Amino acid sequence: MTETDICIIGAGPAGMMAAITAAAYSKKIVIFESNTTAGRKLLLTGRGRCNLTHTGKPDEIIRAFKPFDRFVRHSIYEYPPQKLLDFFHERGLDTVVEEDGCIFPATHSSTDVNNVLLTELKNKQVQIYYGRKTQNVTKQNNLFIIPTEKFTVSAKALIIATGGVSWPQTGSTGDGYKFASEFGHNITKPVAAIVPLIAAEKFCRDLAGLGLSNVTISCKIGDKKIIDRGPMIFTHSGIGGPAVFDLSRNIAGLIANNYKVFVDFVPNTNIDEIDRQLAELIAENPKKNIVQILSHFLPKALANVICSENQIPKIEAGQINKKIRKNLAEKLKNYPFNIVSAQDIERATVTRGGVDNSQIDTKTMQSKIQPGLFFAGEVMNVDGPCGGYNLQFAFSSGFLAGKSAAQRLE
Numbered sequence: 001m002t003e004t005d006i007c008i009i010g011a012g013p014a015g016m017m018a019a020i021t022a023a024a025y026s027k028k029i030v031i032f033e034s035n036t037t038a039g040r041k042l043l044l045t046g047r048g049r050c051n052l053t054h055t056g057k058p059d060e061i062i063r064a065f066k067p068f069d070r071f072v073r074h075s076i077y078e079y080p081p082q083k084l085l086d087f088f089h090e091r092g093l094d095t096v097v098e099e100d101g102c103i104f105p106a107t108h109s110s111t112d113v114n115n116v117l118l119t120e121l122k123n124k125q126v127q128i129y130y131g132r133k134t135q136n137v138t139k140q141n142n143l144f145i146i147p148t149e150k151f152t153v154s155a156k157a158l159i160i161a162t163g164g165v166s167w168p169q170t171g172s173t174g175d176g177y178k179f180a181s182e183f184g185h186n187i188t189k190p191v192a193a194i195v196p197l198i199a200a201e202k203f204c205r206d207l208a209g210l211g212l213s214n215v216t217i218s219c220k221i222g223d224k225k226i227i228d229r230g231p232m233i234f235t236h237s238g239i240g241g242p243a244v245f246d247l248s249r250n251i252a253g254l255i256a257n258n259y260k261v262f263v264d265f266v267p268n269t270n271i272d273e274i275d276r277q278l279a280e281l282i283a284e285n286p287k288k289n290i291v292q293i294l295s296h297f298l299p300k301a302l303a304n305v306i307c308s309e310n311q312i313p314k315i316e317a318g319q320i321n322k323k324i325r326k327n328l329a330e331k332l333k334n335y336p337f338n339i340v341s342a343q344d345i346e347r348a349t350v351t352r353g354g355v356d357n358s359q360i361d362t363k364t365m366q367s368k369i370q371p372g373l374f375f376a377g378e379v380m381n382v383d384g385p386c387g388g389y390n391l392q393f394a395f396s397s398g399f400l401a402g403k404s405a406a407q408r409l410e
């Protein structure tokens with residue numbers, strides 16, 4: 001039996017940060033990773049560029065995690081974006097802030113992010129066992145027992161950092177849920193978050209690849225109206241892009257049959273102003289086709305589809321009456337999409353659901369049921385919007401779990 005202070009299952013960003021933090025307390029740390037390399041999902045992030053985190057004061061970051069804002073509050077305060085950036089800057093990796101507030105490594109390479117973490121793990125003499133898929137964990141005499149094919153490890157504290165169930169090919173296959181439930185934890189049903197939505201509107205296929213840089217998208221959940229804003233893209237089966245992804249966090253788990261969402265293609269202009277501008281354009285260009293008039297607000301392909309789908313005759317602008325004009329303005333501001341489902345959880349960027357937050361102490365990331373058991377990252381029922389929030393939470397919760405586990409052993 002190999003004895004260690006802290007055993008961590010999973011070498012993703014959360015597990016690596018937990019190990020680095022705990023090792024600073026001179027603790028003996030072992031990580032088990034089922035893949036033959038660490039951070040396989042991390043390498044895919046931001047299309048290989050790694051959107052590390054987001055600008056903003058801790059309170060703004062916390063608010064973005066709604067409905068999990070209260071749960072993440074302590075970990076984000078403990079380890080806010082600035083501390084994460086300091087960590088990378090001090091180790092020679094600069095970062096850049098893009099216009100939308102997303103922060104990337106200056107080299108635009110997720111490999112560089114992963115390498116900083118791996119170098120730090122090596123410097124801190126953290127032992128990583130690769131290709132070791134933990135199958136089960138038990139607790140005997142206050143020690144966690146983690147058997148592997150070749151040997152068994154006993155640990156005074158255990159951190160589960162196995163991720164969710166999205167992109168299982170990267171190693172996140174939901175094993176952490178099994179370990180947690182064996183220790184008495186409830187698991188909130190995992191559902192897809194940050195996913196494209198599948199729409200009944202067949203014309204999406206014709207527009208696939210067409211991007212819009214700024215829309216608002218809204219839907220009603222009970223009495224509550226959810227609104228998200230940002231870029232959107234048409235896909236072969238519906239709609240995607242950041243605005244849609246953020247909305248999907250709130251509705252992906254709820255979609256049963258049909259869910260109506262409304263897209264405002266011209267969010268910076270109110271409906272009366274659009275009507276006024278349409279009237280002006282029509283008066284100035286009576287011989288132009290209606291699609292050409294609409295192209296003032298929208299890409300031509302979309303303008304074309306909106307007319308065809310809504311039986312708006314493609315007549316000369318001069319023939320457009322007030323009723324048609326009002327109808328057009330309404331379509332630009334409030335275009336309905338019938339969402340039939342979300343894309344599969346396997347293809348979702350993150351998983352909503354997982355280890356029930358109410359059984360985890362937000363101040364330490366320790367289980368309220370099993371002393372010495374900690375959680376870090378996406379294995380818990382937390383997800384944030386697009387923009388670096390999910391990695392920030394992986395790092396913040398990893399930091400807090402690592403620190404708390406090490407301090408518990410002092």
Ligand SMILES: Cc1cc2nc3c(=O)[nH]c(=O)nc-3n(C[C@H](O)[C@H](O)[C@H](O)COP(=O)(O)OP(=O)(O)OC[C@H]3O[C@@H](n4cnc5c(N)ncnc54)[C@H](O)[C@@H]3O)c2cc1C
Nearest residue numbers: 010012013014034045046051134163171377378388390391
């Ligand atoms: C394509 C894609 C792009 C993304 N881009 C961004 C982005 O730009 N910015 C952002 O903030 N977020 C992004 N995310 C989300 C982000 O990557 C995750 O939220 C984050 O990786 C979660 O970190 P984690 O350490 O909790 O889990 P993971 O990164 O999933 O790591 C879990 C680790 O545990 C290991 N493991 C699982 N079970 C076992 C077991 N039984 N035994 C041993 N090891 C095990 C896995 O192999 C894996 O290495 C993206 C996700 C995807 C899929």
